[in-house]
Amino acid sequence: xxxxxxxxxxxxxxxxxxxxxxxxxxxxxxxxxxxxxxxxxxxxxxxxxxxxxxxxxxxxxxxxxxxxxxxxxxxxxxxxxxxxxxxxxxxxxxxxxxxxxxxxxxxxxxxxxxxxxxxxxxxxxxxxxxxxxxxxxxxxxxxxxxxxxxxxxxxxxxxxxxxxxxxxxxxxxxxxxxxxxxxxxxxxxxxxxxxxxxxxxxxxxxxxxxxxxxxxxxxxxxxxxxxxxxxxxxxxxxxxxxxxxxxxxxxxxxxxxxxxxxxxxxxxxxx
Amino acid sequence: xxxxxxxxxxxxxxxxxxxxxxxxxxxxxxxxxxxxxxxxxxxxxxxxxxxxxxxxxxxxxxxxxxxxxxxxxxxxxxxxxxxxxxxxxxxxxxxxxxxxxxxxxxxxxxxxxxxxxxxxxxxxxxxxxxxxxxxxxxxxxxxxxxxxxxxxxxxxxxxxxxxxxxxxxxxxxxxxxxxxxxxxxxxxxxxxxxxxxxxxxxxxxxxxxxxxxxxxxxxxxxxxxxxxxxxxxxxxxxxxxxxxxxxxxxxxxxxxxxx
Amino acid sequence: xxxxxxxxxxxxxxxxxxxxxxxxxxxxxxxxxxxxxxxxxxxxxxxxxxxxxxxxxxxxxxxxxxxxxxxxxxxxxxxxxxxxxxxxxxxxxxxxxxxxxxxxxxxxxxxxxxxxxxxxxxxxxxxxxxxxxxxxxxxxxxxxxxxxxxxxxxxxxxxxxx
Numbered sequence: 001x002x003x004x005x006x007x008x009x010x011x012x013x014x015x016x017x018x019x020x021x022x023x024x025x026x027x028x029x030x031x032x033x034x035x036x037x038x039x040x041x042x043x044x045x046x047x048x049x050x051x052x053x054x055x056x057x058x059x060x061x062x063x064x065x066x067x068x069x070x071x072x073x074x075x076x077x078x079x080x081x082x083x084x085x086x087x088x089x090x091x092x093x094x095x096x097x098x099x100x101x102x103x104x105x106x107x108x109x110x111x112x113x114x115x116x117x118x119x120x121x122x123x124x125x126x127x128x129x130x131x132x133x134x135x136x137x138x139x140x141x142x143x144x145x146x147x148x149x150x151x152x153x154x155x156x157x158x159x160x161x162x163x164x165x166x167x168x169x170x171x172x173x174x175x176x177x178x179x180x181x182x183x184x185x186x187x188x189x190x191x192x193x194x195x196x197x198x199x200x201x202x203x204x205x206x207x208x209x210x211x212x213x214x215x216x217x218x219x220x221x222x223x224x225x226x227x228x229x230x231x232x233x234x235x236x237x238x239x240x241x242x243x244x245x246x247x248x249x250x251x252x253x254x255x256x257x258x259x260x261x262x263x264x265x266x267x268x269x270x271x
Numbered sequence: 272x273x274x275x276x277x278x279x280x281x282x283x284x285x286x287x288x289x290x291x292x293x294x295x296x297x298x299x300x301x302x303x304x305x306x307x308x309x310x311x312x313x314x315x316x317x318x319x320x321x322x323x324x325x326x327x328x329x330x331x332x333x334x335x336x337x338x339x340x341x342x343x344x345x346x347x348x349x350x351x352x353x354x355x356x357x358x359x360x361x362x363x364x365x366x367x368x369x370x371x372x373x374x375x376x377x378x379x380x381x382x383x384x385x386x387x388x389x390x391x392x393x394x395x396x397x398x399x400x401x402x403x404x405x406x407x408x409x410x411x412x413x414x415x416x417x418x419x420x421x422x423x424x425x426x427x428x429x430x431x432x433x434x435x436x437x438x439x440x441x442x443x444x445x446x447x448x449x450x451x452x453x454x455x456x457x458x459x460x461x462x463x464x465x466x467x468x469x470x471x472x473x474x475x476x477x478x479x480x481x482x483x484x485x486x487x488x489x490x491x492x493x494x495x496x497x498x499x500x501x502x503x504x505x506x507x508x509x510x511x512x513x514x515x516x517x518x519x520x521x522x523x524x525x526x527x528x529x530x
Numbered sequence: 531x532x533x534x535x536x537x538x539x540x541x542x543x544x545x546x547x548x549x550x551x552x553x554x555x556x557x558x559x560x561x562x563x564x565x566x567x568x569x570x571x572x573x574x575x576x577x578x579x580x581x582x583x584x585x586x587x588x589x590x591x592x593x594x595x596x597x598x599x600x601x602x603x604x605x606x607x608x609x610x611x612x613x614x615x616x617x618x619x620x621x622x623x624x625x626x627x628x629x630x631x632x633x634x635x636x637x638x639x640x641x642x643x644x645x646x647x648x649x650x651x652x653x654x655x656x657x658x659x660x661x662x663x664x665x666x667x668x669x670x671x672x673x674x675x676x677x678x679x680x681x682x683x684x685x686x687x688x689x690x691x692x
Contacts, residue, residue, distance in 0.1 A: 054403045083405035094396035111406050311533070318536045322543050361558050426547030433550035436558050455557055462559040463585060468551075 004068070005029035006164060006196045007053055012062035012221075014048060022048045023221035025062070035190050035197040037207040039243065040217035040224075041252060046200040047091075049221070050166050053198075054088060055079045067163075084112060086164040087157030091172060093149035095141050101128070101152050102137040108159045127155040131185060147178035154185060164196045165189065171203040179203070183210050204244050208233065216240060218252075295488050298409055299417055305407075306414035313415045320381045320416065320483075321423030325430070327380055328373055332364075332431035335372065336438025339363060344447055353447070357454040358461045360439040365462065365471045366527065369432035371519050374478035377424055378511035382486035383504040385416055389490025390500045398491075413487050420483025421476065428475035470526040477518055482511045569596060569615040570654035574628040574641070579610040580664025582630055582639045588614050590643040595620045598641060614641060621651040627660035639664060 007030040015021035022045040030036050038046045051057050052064050058073035065071070066082055073079065095104050105124045109115060115123070128134045131151040136144065144152065150170065157165060167186060171179050187210040190197045201207050207214065208229040215226040216239075224239045225232060232240055242250030262268055306313065339360045347353050392398055392412065401408045436458075443449040462468065486507045493503035579601060588596035596616035604611050616622070625646030632639050643658075652658065 056399065056402065080405045083403060086403070088400070088403045090396045090400055092395065094400035096397055096400075097392075097395070108404050108406075111404070111411075314537055314540050317540045317543070322539050325543065325546075357558075361554075365554065365559075422544075426544060426550075429547050429550045429554065433554050436554065458558040460587075464555050464559045468554055468559050472551075 004032070006032045006067055007198075008063075008065035009049070009052075010063045010065065012052065012059045012064060014045075014052060014057065014059050021220065023052075023059075026217075026221035026223070027062075028215055028223060028226070030196060030198055031213060032196050033190075033194055034212040035187060035199065035210055036213045036215065037199045037201060037211040038215050038217060039202060039204065039207060041202060041219075041243070044217045044219050045221040046217060047168055050088065050168055050198070050200055053164075053166065054086065055082065084160065085162055086166065087160065087162035088166045089150070089154050089157045089168060089170055091169045092146070093153035095149055095153055095156070097141045099141070100137070101133070101139050101141065101144065104141065104152060105156045105159055108156065112160060123159070124155075127159055128152075130158070130189070131155045132181070147174055147181075150174070150178075150182065151185070154182075154189075158189060158193075161193060162195060164198065167197065167199045167201070169201055170199060171201055171206050179206055182206075186210055204246070208244075216243060291492075292488055295491065296484055299413055299484065299487065302407065302409040302414040303418060305410045306418065312411065313418050316415045316419030317422055320385070320419040321426060324377060324380050324423065324427055327376060328427045328431050329434050331372065331376060332369075332434040333438045335368060335431075336360065336364070336435030337442050339368075339435070340439035340442035340447075344443070353449060354453050354457060356443045356447075356449055357436075357439060357458045360443075361436055361458045361462050362467060364432040364435040365467050367471075367519070367523070369428050369435065370471050370474040370478060371515060373428040373431045373475065374424065374482055374515045375512055377420075377427065377478075378482045378486070378508050378515070381420065381423070382482050382507045382511050385420075385483070385486040386490040386493070386504045386507040387500055389413070389416075389487060390493040390495070390503055393491065393493070394495030394500075413491070416487060417483050420486075421479040424479030424482065425472050425475040429472065432471065466526075470522075473526075474519065474522050477522065478515050481514045481518060485511045485514065568618045570618055571599065572614050572616060572652050572654070572656050572658060574612050574614060574658040574661050575604065575607070575609040576612060576628075576630060576661050576663045577609060578663040578666060579612060580630050580639055580666060582612065582641065582664065586638065587640045588616060588643060589640055590620070590622075590645065595643065612641065616643075622646070623648040624650045624652055624656070625660065626652065626658060627662065628658045629662040630664035632665070 009026055009028050012023055012026050013021070014023045026045070026049070038049065040046050048057070052059055053066065053071075055071050055073050063070050067085075069078070069082065071078070071082065096107065099107065102124055105127055106120050109120045109123060113120075125134055125137065128137055131154050133148060133151055133155065136148065136152070141149070141152075154170075165186075170182050170186065174182065183206045186197055186199060189195065199207060199211065211229055213226065214229050214232050216224045216232065218224050218239065224243075225235060225237055233244055235241065235244075239251040241247070242252060248254050258264065340356060343356055343359050344353060347356060347359070389412070398408045398412070401411060440451075440454060444451045444454055489503040489507045489510070493499045582598060582601065584598055584601060586598045587594050588598060596614050598612055599615045600613045602611050603609075612628075614628075622643060623646040625648045627644045627646065629642045629644070630639055631642045646660075
């Protein structure tokens with residue numbers, strides 16, 4: 001069993017331009033075969049990290065290493081090769097609205113393999129079955145609910161049996177039942193296929209329930225803490241406690257920085 | 272010296288945008304051969320872009336043919352040259368009105384729908400999803416639409432001109448009483464297949480490239496908000512129309528300068 | 531799936547477009563008249579070609595027998611050199627003449643061929659020797675005025691003699 005990390009983020013900084021820096025000198029490792037969660041508030045760069053791993057953007061400094069290979073965004077052949085080994089579940093599914101459910105899941109199979117249609121048919125139904133939606137294969141995308149869309153997107157993401165499955169906010173906006181279903185699927189898929197799962201979320205209870213390793217991030221990608229779920233829940237660090245308990249005020253302030261109230265309400269200058 | 276710097280900044284920004292658009296166009300062209308290997312999406316797009324424009328193009332062509340015949344009649348009857356009615360309508364349609372009006376209608380009907388569709392696909396992360404699946408969205412999404420537009424617009428232009436001539440025939444021969452035989456034979460003598468009809472088709476092909484490329488670019492680069500999409504569709508129509516009218520002037524000068 | 535229906539519609543669309551193209555080309559443009567193939571070229575030189583244009587018709591006894599293919603100026607003799615493409619089925623005697631005529635009063639100009647009497651026919655690449663230039667309106671008016679002046683002068687002379 002290979003114990004190297006699957007993904008190595010080494011001192012990565014990234015910004016869309018000079019004024020909007022998202023990540024600053026971030027280093028972390030994603031272990032193989034485990035479910036790792038990236039937790040943090042909005043805007044701390046979790047989704048951006050997923051994009052860097054997928055080679056959508058190039059880091060302005062530092063390296064992103066996937067299975068021992070440094071990702072070079074300009075090398076299209078390498079990107080093509082590496083992307084075949086990963087699957088990504090987007091926040092709202094990102095299903096192709098002009099295709100049916102079946103065609104959506106069949107899409108990567110048809111595009112990337114030369115498998116025959118009968119074989120693709122069986123594989124697609126098996127993937128849909130894994131997420132519990134085998135009966136919905138002929139529906140149009142406009143006819144499925146949000147929760148179903150996520151599951152279909154998951155079936156599509158695992159169509160090629162990837163080594164790395166990335167989940168971008170898989171629990172956002174779901175009811176409890178759907179959340180439970182999704183969490184169970186993430187864990188089961190990981191165990192059954194031996195894949196590595198990377199979950200980006202701010203849903204603490206669900207993530208804690210299914211993860212082997214949790215990394216808590218703050219603005220600019222700064223890593224506040226990492227460890228097993230139990231370790232983080234028991235932590236005494238005020239930042240960690242505020243996040244896992246969901247306290248409204250603490251190291252992350254409630255109020256957006258503003259002038260003193262007296263000045264804003266025109267009652268005079270601040271003392 | 273501030274205004275000098277400002278001028279420099281603005282000029283560089285304009286050049287940057289043009290360069291960005293040019294690079295987009297070139298990568299679009301490079302994606303065409305690959306996308307032709309799978310004819311399915313291309314056929315679907317020809318249907319969406321071409322077939323769905325038929326009604327408005329045919330209706331407009333018929334109306335223009337009627338009106339042109341009527342108006343030309345009033346002008347020609349004072350010189351006793353009513354016999355040339357068919358010829359004049361034919362040449363106006365085949366050389367100019369067919370390509371230009373069809374292109375303008377196309378930009379409005381098909382261009383805006385392309386822009387909105389691509390913009391919303393980008394907003395819904397469908398493009399990003401495709402890229403992460405190692406599938407080039409230019410080959411799978413953009414190029415089929417590009418080919419669809421280039422194939423559709425010349426066909427639509429021909430149909431516009433043809434139905435316009437038929438409309439003129441109805442008015443001239445049916446209503447006004449121009450001799451039917453003369454109506455057609457004067458056209459046969461005066462309209463050259465290669466020079467007039469052929470050049471008209473070449474014009475429409477050029478307009479097809481322009482309108483479709485502009486629509487796809489605006490959709491691809493739009494912000495993923497309602498205002499962004501609205502702004503992008505407006506830009507598609509405005510830029511396409513201006514470019515068509517400008518190119519028409521240049522092409523007409525090139526093609527029809529020597530009698 | 532709706533695939534088959536879509537393909538049929540697109541096929542119909544393309545077919546309709548091609549039908550439209552053929553319709554315009556045949557019924558409303560000059561495709562039905564011969565364009566090339568079985569024609570042979572002869573030359574004719576004119577002092578003045580008037581308003582003759584390329585692709586103008588060549589008629590004999592009013593019937594269309596060919597088209598003007600090119601018009602150029604001979605740099606040595608400064609005559610207009612007109613090349614005519616005539617259908618192979620029409621062979622004209624060597625001494626045929628070519629005139630530049632106007633269809634109607636103010637219409638387009640065309641080349642009228644009058645057959646001669648010789649036995650030998652014009653060979654491809656041959657030259658028509660007898661030509662009559664186009665009537666230039668200004669010259670006509672000038673001639674008319676000149677004649678008018680001459681008439682009144684002679685009648686005035688007549689009047690004086692009386």
